[in-house]
Each structure stands twice: as C-alpha cells, then as structure tokens.
Amino acid sequence: MxxxxxxxxxxxxxxxxxxxxxxxxxxxxxxxxxxxxxxxxxxxxxxxxxxxxxxxxxxxxxxxxxxxxxxxxxxxxxxxxxxxxxxxxxxxxxxxxxxxxxxxxxxSRFDLLAAIYAQLEKAKSRAADTKSKIAVISEALRTQLNHIYGNLELYRQDNPNVLQNEEFSDAWNATLLVTVKLEKLIAALVPKAPY
Missing domain, CATH: 3.40.50.2300 (Response regulator)
Structure with missing residues (x-):
C-alpha cells in the first residue's frame, strides 16, 4: 500500500x-x-x-x-x-x-524523513491496538448475543404454547431480528475467529 x-x-x-x-x-x-x-x-x-x-x-x-x-x-x-x-x-x-x-x-532531509517514519510507525501501532480491542469487544458481544438467543430458545422450549400469545410472538420475532442485525454489524467489524 x-x-x-x-x-x-x-x-x-x-x-x-x-x-x-x-x-x-x-x-x-x-x-x-x-x-x-x-x-x-x-x-x-x-x-x-x-x-x-x-x-x-x-x-x-x-x-x-x-x-x-x-x-x-x-x-x-x-x-x-x-x-x-x-x-x-x-x-x-x-x-x-x-x-x-x-x-x-x-x-534536513534526514530529520524530515525520520519524523515521518516515526509518526507512520506510531499510527500503525495505534491501528493495530485499536483492531485488537475491537476484536475483543466483538467476541464479548457475540458471547452475549448467543446468551440472549440461548435463553430465549430455552424459554420457548419450556413453554411450547408461548408463541401463540401475539404480544409475546411479536417481541420474540423482534428480538431475534435485532440479534441477527447485531451479529451482522459485529461480523462487519471483525470476522468471526476460526475454531
């Protein structure tokens, strides 16, 4: 580059x-x-x-x-x-x-280039640090989203008739939609780490 x-x-x-x-x-x-x-x-x-x-x-x-x-x-x-x-x-x-x-x-040319390269190296280091922090935050968010989804699914399995309630069904679907959207946003920031 x-x-x-x-x-x-x-x-x-x-x-x-x-x-x-x-x-x-x-x-x-x-x-x-x-x-x-x-x-x-x-x-x-x-x-x-x-x-x-x-x-x-x-x-x-x-x-x-x-x-x-x-x-x-x-x-x-x-x-x-x-x-x-x-x-x-x-x-x-x-x-x-x-x-x-x-x-x-x-x-001098030397002083100019030394200053430039020093600042570019600092910027590269800051970018790597930021990327690392984003990866950690993204993984924590993924974990919390999985927790939310898992709890909802367990509740639905324990209460099979709950989705027959229209209000609950709407809330259930809206929550699932939000978790999918959040997962996509997180994936755009940092791709999921391979396991």
Missing amino acids: VVKILVIEDEPDIRENLEDILKAESFAVITAKDGYEGVAKAIAELPDLILCDRMMRPGDGTYVLRTIRGNNTTSQIPFIFLTAMAAHNDVREGMNEGADDYLSKPF
Missing part, C-alpha cells in the same frame, strides 16, 4: 522541494497552497500523514490542525508542523495544539 502524504505549504519552492523528497521515497504526495485548500484535501483524500506550515495565509497551521482534529474522519491522521518559529514556547504551543511533531525550518 502506497502511503499518502499531504503537504500544506504556501511557499511554492518549499512545497516543490518537499514533494520531490517525498516522491523519491515512493510516497504519494498531495499538495495544497494554503490552509483552506489543505483542509479540503485532507477531508477528500484522507492522507496517511499531514505536513503543514504553521505560518501561512489564508488558513494558518493552527486553523488547519484544529479543523483536522475536530473532524471525526481526519482526527487521527498524524500531523507534523513545519515552521520557522523555532523558539521553545512556539514548539510547546504547537504540540499543545495537538501536533504529533514539530520540525523547525530549515530542516
């Missing part, structure tokens, strides 16, 4: 230089010339990582970061600020705003 990186940078020379470096590493590169275009492309393209200048107009890096973090579909995308603002309090402010990393201009 090709990794997509969105570069949001208002200086054309810097943007092109970043694009060349990233393409040389076989990344798919998307570029944006300002924050507004960057946000639109982030939402449309869902990149694997965002490199964003902090000081640009219109739509500075802070606007981009807050918008990205505030959107459910983009909130987990690794975000690296690129900026000439290198004072300690500037770096701290950028990190407090939710950036995953902060590179001060000028930076």
Whole structure:
C-alpha cells in the first residue's frame, strides 16, 4: 500500500522541494497552497500523514490542525508542523495544539524523513491496538448475543404454547431480528475467529 502524504505549504519552492523528497521515497504526495485548500484535501483524500506550515495565509497551521482534529474522519491522521518559529514556547504551543511533531525550518532531509517514519510507525501501532480491542469487544458481544438467543430458545422450549400469545410472538420475532442485525454489524467489524 502506497502511503499518502499531504503537504500544506504556501511557499511554492518549499512545497516543490518537499514533494520531490517525498516522491523519491515512493510516497504519494498531495499538495495544497494554503490552509483552506489543505483542509479540503485532507477531508477528500484522507492522507496517511499531514505536513503543514504553521505560518501561512489564508488558513494558518493552527486553523488547519484544529479543523483536522475536530473532524471525526481526519482526527487521527498524524500531523507534523513545519515552521520557522523555532523558539521553545512556539514548539510547546504547537504540540499543545495537538501536533504529533514539530520540525523547525530549515530542516534536513534526514530529520524530515525520520519524523515521518516515526509518526507512520506510531499510527500503525495505534491501528493495530485499536483492531485488537475491537476484536475483543466483538467476541464479548457475540458471547452475549448467543446468551440472549440461548435463553430465549430455552424459554420457548419450556413453554411450547408461548408463541401463540401475539404480544409475546411479536417481541420474540423482534428480538431475534435485532440479534441477527447485531451479529451482522459485529461480523462487519471483525470476522468471526476460526475454531
């Protein structure tokens, strides 16, 4: 799978230089010339990582970061600020705003790629952890659904005439339908483990 990186940078020379470096590493590169275009492309393209200048107009890096973090579909995308603002309090402010990393201009090709690969590895680890948690939760939900269905079936077997009651029959059928729907939702999240 090709990794997509969105570069949001208002200086054309810097943007092109970043694009060349990233393409040389076989990344798919998307570029944006300002924050507004960057946000639109982030939402449309869902990149694997965002490199964003902090000081640009219109739509500075802070606007981009807050918008990205505030959107459910983009909130987990690794975000690296690129900026000439290198004072300690500037770096701290950028990190407090939710950036995953902060590179001060000028930076070396090595530093850029090291930051990118570190953030991609962290994102991969978070995704694996999330997938593992979903699998555990899914299996627990399956167990509870089986328990519900089993108890209903036992009750029906112990009371053979119970389905003749229209209210109970409707409730029985609705409950079975819900358990089937929930099982399908769970299966869509995580396929059933083979035994």
